Amino acid sequence: MSATFPQPPPFARSRWPEIVRVTLLGLVAAWLLHPFATNRQIGAGDALWYANMLADFCLQWRGGVFPVFAGQTEFAFNGAVYPLRVAPLYQHLGGVLDLLTGRQLGWFALQHLGVIVCGVAGIFSCYFSLAALAPDRRWSAAALATLYLSCPGVLGTLYTQDLYMTWMTVPFAPLAVYGALRPFQRDEFAAQVWFAAALAALWLAHSPIALWMTLLTGGIQAIRLITIHRTFAAWRRAGGGVLLFAVLALYPFVSVAALNVPGTSSAVTAGLEHGERISNVVREVFPAVLFPLSPGARALSDLQLGYGLWFVALATAVALILSGSRVLAAVSAACAVLLILLLPVPGNDWLWAHLPAQIKRITFYWPMHRFYLLLAALLAGAGQLALSQGNAVPRRAGQILQVFLLIACGWSLWESRQFVAAGKERTASAGVSALHQRPENRLLMNHAYGLFSALPAYFSNGTVDPRLETRLLDRTTLLPVEEKTSSILFQPLRGQPDDNPGILKLTPAIHLNAGVRYQLIFEFLPHTYTGILQLTGQAFSREYALPSSGESQAFGSNPGNARTLPLWTSLPEGDDVTLRFIPTAAGETPQDYANFGRYAVQEIRSGNSPVEVTGLMPFQANVRAPSAALLETPRMFQPGYVAKIDGRSAEVLSSPRGLAMLPIPSGEHKVEVSFRGPLPLRLAYWTTLLAWIGLLATAATVALRRVKN
Numbered sequence: 001m002s003a004t005f006p007q008p009p010p011f012a013r014s015r016w017p018e019i020v021r022v023t024l025l026g027l028v029a030a031w032l033l034h035p036f037a038t039n040r041q042i043g044a045g046d047a048l049w050y051a052n053m054l055a056d057f058c059l060q061w062r063g064g065v066f067p068v069f070a071g072q073t074e075f076a077f078n079g080a081v082y083p084l085r086v087a088p089l090y091q092h093l094g095g096v097l098d099l100l101t102g103r104q105l106g107w108f109a110l111q112h113l114g115v116i117v118c119g120v121a122g123i124f125s126c127y128f129s130l131a132a133l134a135p136d137r138r139w140s141a142a143a144l145a146t147l148y149l150s151c152p153g154v155l156g157t158l159y160t161q162d163l164y165m166t167w168m169t170v171p172f173a174p175l176a177v178y179g180a181l182r183p184f185q186r187d188e189f190a191a192q193v194w195f196a197a198a199l200a201a202l203w204l205a206h207s208p209i210a211l212w213m214t215l216l217t218g219g220i221q222a223i224r225l226i227t228i229h230r231t232f233a234a235w236r237r238a239g240g241g242v243l244l245f246a247v248l249a250l251y252p253f254v255s256v257a258a259l260n261v262p263g264t265s266s267a268v269t270a271g272l273e274h275g276e277r278i279s280n281v282v283r284e285v286f287p288a289v290l291f292p293l294s295p296g297a298r299a300l301s302d303l304q305l306g307y308g309l310w311f312v313a314l315a316t317a318v319a320l321i322l323s324g325s326r327v328l329a330a331v332s333a334a335c336a337v338l339l340i341l342l343l344p345v346p347g348n349d350w351l352w353a354h355l356p357a358q359i360k361r362i363t364f365y366w367p368m369h370r371f372y373l374l375l376a377a378l379l380a381g382a383g384q385l386a387l388s389q390g391n392a393v394p395r396r397a398g399q400i401l402q403v404f405l406l407i408a409c410g411w412s413l414w415e416s417r418q419f420v421a422a423g424k425e426r427t428a429s430a431g432v433s434a435l436h437q438r439p440e441n442r443l444l445m446n447h448a449y450g451l452f453s454a455l456p457a458y459f460s461n462g463t464v465d466p467r468l469e470t471r472l473l474d475r476t477t478l479l480p481v482e483e484k485t486s487s488i489l490f491q492p493l494r495g496q497p498d499d500n501p502g503i504l505k506l507t508p509a510i511h512l513n514a515g516v517r518y519q520l521i522f523e524f525l526p527h528t529y530t531g532i533l534q535l536t537g538q539a540f541s542r543e544y545a546l547p548s549s550g551e552s553q554a555f556g557s558n559p560g561n562a563r564t565l566p567l568w569t570s571l572p573e574g575d576d577v578t579l580r581f582i583p584t585a586a587g588e589t590p591q592d593y594a595n596f597g598r599y600a601v602q603e604i605r606s607g608n609s610p611v612e613v614t615g616l617m618p619f620q621a622n623v624r625a626p627s628a629a630l631l632e633t634p635r636m637f638q639p640g641y642v643a644k645i646d647g648r649s650a651e652v653l654s655s656p657r658g659l660a661m662l663p664i665p666s667g668e669h670k671v672e673v674s675f676r677g678p679l680p681l682r683l684a685y686w687t688t689l690l691a692w693i694g695l696l697a698t699a700a701t702v703a704l705r706r707v708k709n
Contacts, residue, residue: 017138017139018138021127021138021139021142022124022127024142025123025124025127025142025145025146026120028123028146028149028150028413029119029120029123029149031413031416031420032119032149032150032155032413032416032419032420033115033116033119033120034420035159035420035423035424035427036112036115036116036423037112037116038108038109038112038427039105039106039108039109039112039430039433040108040427040428040429040430040432040433041108041427041428041432041433041436042108042112042423042426042427042428043162043426044162044426045443045445046161046162046163046164046447047111047162047164048436048443048445049443049445049447049448050083050090050111050162050164051107051108051111051437052075052076052107052442052443052444052445052448053071053075053076053080053082053083053084053090053091053448054090054091054094054107054110054111054114055073055075055107056071056072056073056075056076056080057084057091057092057094057095058091058094058095058098058103058107058110059073059075059617060072060073060617061095061098061099062098062103063617065617067677067682067685067686067689068084068091068095069081069084069085069640069675069676069677069681069685070084070085070635070638070640070675070677071084071448072616072617072618072619072674072675073616073617074439074442074466074616075442075444076444076448077444077466077469077616077634077635078444078448078449078634078635078636079634079635079636079638079660079675080448080449080450080636081259081450081451081452081636081638082447082448082449082450082451083165083450085252085255085256085259085451086207086252086255086256086450086451087165087168087204087205087206087207087252088204088251088252088255089168089201089204089205090114090164090165090168090205093114093117093118093168094110094111094114097110097113097114097117098110101113106437107437108433108437111164114164114168115158115164115167118167118168118170118171119149119167119170121170121171122148122149122170122171122173122174123145123146123148123149124145125171125172125174125175126141126144126145126148126149126174126377126380127141127142127145128141129174129175129177129178129381130144130145130174130178130380130381130384132178132182133178133181133182133185133381133384133385133388134384134385134387134388136388137384137387137388139402140383140384140387140402140405141384143402143405143406143408143409144312144380144383144384144405145174145380146409146412146413147306147308147309147312147376147380147408147409147412148174148376148377148380149170150306150308150409150412150413150415150416151305151306151308151309151372151373151376151412152293152297152302152303152304152305152306152372152415152416152419153303153304153305153306153368153371153372153373153375153376154170154372154373154376155416155419156297156302156303156372156419157303157369157372157373159297159419159420159422159423159426160297160298160302160419160422160426161303161369163369165205165206166206166209166369166370166373168205168206169202169205169206169209169210169373170373171201172198172201172202172205173198173202173209173213173373173374173376173377174377174380174381175194175197175198175201176195176198176199176202176213176217176377177217177331177377177378177380177381178194178198178381179191179192179194179195179196179197179198179199179217180195180217180220180221180331181220181327181331181381181385182194182195183195183221183224183229183234184224184228184326184327184330187229187234187237188237189237189240189241191237192237192238192240192241192244193241193244193695195217195221195241195245196241196242196244196245196248197244197245197248197695199213199214199217199245199249200244200245200248200249201248202214203249203252203253204249204251204252207252207362208362208363208364208370209370209373209374211359211362212338212363212370212371212374213374216334216337216338216374216378217334219330219333219334220330220331220333220334221238223326223329223330223333224326224327224330225238227326228326244691244695247687247688247691248688248691248692248695249688250684250687250688250691251684251685251687251688251689253684254680254681254683254684255681255684255685256451257680258638258639258640258677258678258680258681259451259452259638259639272357272360272361272364272365275352275353275357275360276352276353277365278352278360278363278365278367279344279348279349279352279353281300281365281366281367281368282341282342282343282344282348282352282367283344284300285299285300285301285303285368286301286343286344288301289301289303289304289305289342289343289368290304292307292415293415293418293419294418295418296418296421296422296425297418297419297421297422298422300366300368302418303368303369303372304368304372305372305375305376305379306412306415307408307411307412308408308409308411308412309375309376309379309380309408309412311404311405311408312379312380312382312383312386312405312408313335313339313379313382315383315386315387315401315404315405316328316332316335316379316382316383316385316386317332318386319385319386319387319389320332320386322389323389325385325389327385328382328385328386328389331378331381331382331385332382334378335375335378335379335382338371338374338375338378339375341367341371342367342368342371342372342375383405386401387401387402435539435541436541438539438570439568439570440463440539440540440542440567440568440569440570441463441539441540441541441542442463443461443462443463444464444466445461446459446461449636452636452638452658453658454658455550455551456551456636456657456658456659457551457552457553457554457657458550458551458553458554458562458657459550459551459554460544460549460550460551460554460555460562461544461545461549461550461554462542462543462544462545462549462550462555462565463542463566464566465517465566465568466613466616466634467517467613468517468566468604468613469634470611470613470621470631470632470633470634471611471631471632472610472611472623472625472629472630472631472632472664473629473630473631473632473655473661474629474630475627475628475629475630475663478630478656481610481625481626481629488521488600488602489600490521490523490598490599490600491508491598491599491600492595492598493506493507493522493579493596493597493598493599494506494507494594494595494596495507495581495590495593495594495595495596496594497590497591498580498590502582502583502589502590503534503580503581503582503590504580504581504582504583504590504591504593504594504596505578505579505580506578506579506580506581506596509576509577509578509579510567510576510577510579510601511574511575511576511577512537512540512567512568512569512574512575512576512577513569513574514569514570514571514572514573514574516568516603516604517566517567517568517603517604518566518567518568518601518602518603518604519564519565519566519567519601519602519604520564520565520566520567520599520600520601521563521564521599521600521601521602522557522563522564522565522597522598522599523563523597523598523599524557524563524597525595525596525597528547528557528585529546529547529557529581529593530546530547530583530584530585530588531545531546531581531582531583531584531585531588531593532544532545532546532581532582532584533545533546533579533580533581534579534580534581534582535565535567535577535578535579535580536577536578536580537569537575537576537577537578538571538575538576539569539570539571539575540569540575540577544556544565546581547561548561566604567601581593581596610623610624610625610626611623611624611631618672618673618674619633619634619635619671619672619673619674620670620671620672620673621633621670621671622668622669622670622671623664623668623669623670623671624667624668625664625665625666625667625668625669626666627666628663628664628665628666629663629664629666630653630655630661630662630663630664631661631662631663631664631671632655632657632659632660632661633659633660633661633662633673634659635659635660635673635675636658636659636660637652637653637654637655637658637659637660637661638675639678640675640676640677640678640681641660641673641674641675641676642673642674642675642676643662643671643672643673643674644671644672645662645664645665645669645670645671646669646670647670650662650663650671651663652673660673
């Protein structure tokens, strides 16, 4: 039989306790998230990449581009679609916050505001969901909401793993659990609306977490429909929820399909080549996942459930045995599945080996990144149900459980100090944060090529000038059309030991004038260069790996590598750039590279190049083609690009490197390339957007009517 839930007391009698609970939860959220109240970078390269993708999106909105389907600005000049097209919530939330704050925040501050909004929304969505499940257990709801947000497996995704897309799911996982459990209490269509909306929001935030939550909560619903509510009306309501979910979550599914790469390996992850490694990772972190957090919480094993939620799991098991509740059994089964997959217990290897390949691929090698957040939300719901089994659990035992729940909250908040400390330690200085955002230092990381099947041959893990990433190719040979160059005067580049041991300082320094673009050209000696080439100045900070900084035609010293680096400065007074080299090969010292090679600095003049890029949003260029040629843009090709040559429509093709390319007649031409998106993509976006607007408007109308009544 279905569980029954007592009705909430009148608000007048519970007003002040409710104010106290809400205040305490706000203080908990403030403690857990206060390191993010900064405009400085927190985290490593992934955090910087997320900030850059957010900057590109917001700049497009500021420029009047809507909807945004691909990168266009200097932050994502390659036409990046990741995470925009697979997890659009992160950038859309940032865009809305940018508008609400008057476009006054820096990119790191805007990124962190999104973190705080999701964290605060997460603890309160968990609390109010649990309070709705058992209205007479609001204090336990507050305690369980505290355990949810302070769960090490939740906090760790943000503080030490830089998983910003994962963090976007924090407000919606408890709502999905509530939507799955509420029909056990009251089988009405409103419950299906909650369920469908929460799952759809998860798919907009992070598809791997959404996939698993859909499977688990869908299983809970199946148990209900098969064992309890077996009427046609119940199945019809569930079907209506499925249809609503399909509309609300339509966009990311169509978006990925429109890329024409479903099933192909991403240039970033290269697919899941060794699925057996998932079980190996689970074994490697055990039994450390059962120990207290390590200092600084930097270990992978620090993504764990935490003692507080382990206590909730034990209490739930006891309540299930005593009550025999079907709803408690259903949610406990979902928790058990995740625990079996997360711990090296009997059945773990078998389950991972027999899961469908696509599910393993989307989960990837580190299931703790996906599962602990889901488990925390499910256990919060299970714990609230367990404490509400008043007839089955003795009153004395219930009181003892509440005391232990309070102790568990104290321990969890005490443990969270490790993540707070890690966040502060990983916060860059104001100077370093500013350096990372300067145009001359801006990185386009390989993450920006996610969802594309391969990196361009000349991709470099270092700063490049987006205005030099366009090539005019010969139609027959597909080789770049040669530029007009003057004679190059090379000078020796010699080194001496730097003040810092293990570093070779190269001389002379290079002066950059403001408003001028340069090419730094190297002549390397015929031996292998293995190390890091650093370029630093007052506002200049770059690094390139040698012998190759990226793909086969990237900057480097190997045969086939490019030998040039673009240089410029945004400082009005100019800048002086010093070069350093750090050998990394075993047994090598800086003195081994004292005679480093030769170099030349050449000013880039518009008349020397057959292509002069004049704009990026949209891409615009002046082209001087001596004969019919092909213009290869820096945008990665995907269906939906449109182009104009001298105002007339032109066909956009995929180049051999996978870039957007168009045929150019001989002569001088003005070219414009923009991404409109294929029709199914645009229809899916507007359908999903209007569905959400309609749903939120309806919810607001219902809420206002209740307030008036």
